[in-house]
Amino acid sequence: MKLQEVFGNTYFVKGGTNTGVYLFENNDALLIDPGLSGLRPKKMLEMFENEKIRLKYIINTHEHEDHYGGCSQLKSSDGDIEIFASEDAKLFIERPDLFSNFILGGRSNKFLIAKLSHRKNESVLIDKTISEGNLNIAGEDFEVISLKGHTPGSVGILTKDRVLFAGDLLIGEETLSKYDFLFLQDVNEYLNSLNTVQLLDFDYLVLAHGKYVLDKHDAIISIRKHREAVHKYLNQIRENLKTPMNIETLLKKIIKENNLTYNYKEYYFFRTSLVSFISYLADLDEIDYELKDSDLLYYTKTK
Structure with missing residues (x-):
């Protein structure tokens, strides 16, 4: 040292x-x-x-x-x-x-x-x-x-x-x-x-x-x-949420599309980041959510 x-x-x-x-x-x-x-x-x-x-x-x-x-x-x-x-x-x-x-x-x-x-x-x-x-x-x-x-x-x-x-x-x-x-x-x-x-x-x-x-x-x-x-990830989220989906499904798609490796801790770190990205897009009024079939689904708003 x-x-x-x-x-x-x-x-x-x-x-x-x-x-x-x-x-x-x-x-x-x-x-x-x-x-x-x-x-x-x-x-x-x-x-x-x-x-x-x-x-x-x-x-x-x-x-x-x-x-x-x-x-x-x-x-x-x-x-x-x-x-x-x-x-x-x-x-x-x-x-x-x-x-x-x-x-x-x-x-x-x-x-x-x-x-x-x-x-x-x-x-x-x-x-x-x-x-x-x-x-x-x-x-x-x-x-x-x-x-x-x-x-x-x-x-x-x-x-x-x-x-x-x-x-x-x-x-x-x-x-x-x-x-x-x-x-x-x-x-x-x-x-x-x-x-x-x-x-x-x-x-x-x-x-x-x-x-x-x-x-x-x-x-x-x-x-x-x-x-x-x-x-890059904001755009991926916008694109994926053209089909309404919940957080876990979206996270799974983000991990697969980018070949992200993870353990228990890193999964929750990714999830924290994903929630932060969704909150950012919500503040921009680009996404909304719906409650359907006992689920909470986010989706990209159409213009």
Whole structure:
């Protein structure tokens, strides 16, 4: 494990979830998304000790365990470490049962819990909530950007080196080409967030899940491909709902038409996204529903 320089005082550590690192002049460190608990936080602490770096702050871009899971393990090494997240993210981070209940649509069960968490994590408490705008930490300014859509609490962090950490707004092209049915809780907010980043003044974007750091040009290309992926599925849903059908039948068709692989967790992630897409089209007044033969059927409205 080693620090990968992006620019200036901004670095990242490669992993299943790439972790941002900002080094202050006194060698104190701010982490962005520490990743899961287990071996990774332990190795990170060893690396910091060898480099005489003092971990002082952690920012979580959003409320998914693969981003915040290592927080409690890191904080146990030094109780003075401050952990930050948005207000919405704080709610789900401190109450992870709410996320599993939300995904399932009711009280969660052992099947989903087993897939969502492979480790027995200690609870994570957020010390300070952050919101869009300037964030001053230890005399240095960072910009917090609201990037809702993937989750309600998603934010991006822009360092003074013009390096953006955007959470799961974008995924690596190698992943997007295989799994383009994105996990979205609000399609409209997500599309707005893509527009926000496209207009943002930055030089580099560090993907949370990807092999490469993107420059602004490549980031804009990636934004276009993510936007195209969203519209691809919107069009599929519009076309399929020319014949009224229920959620489960529509989801089955979406999975088959796109050769999507899934397990128990991913099925419900796909279902969550599908509901979000339907809600978006309903807001546009493009679809309606009917109750028929003990079923709830959605259909595309004719113009």
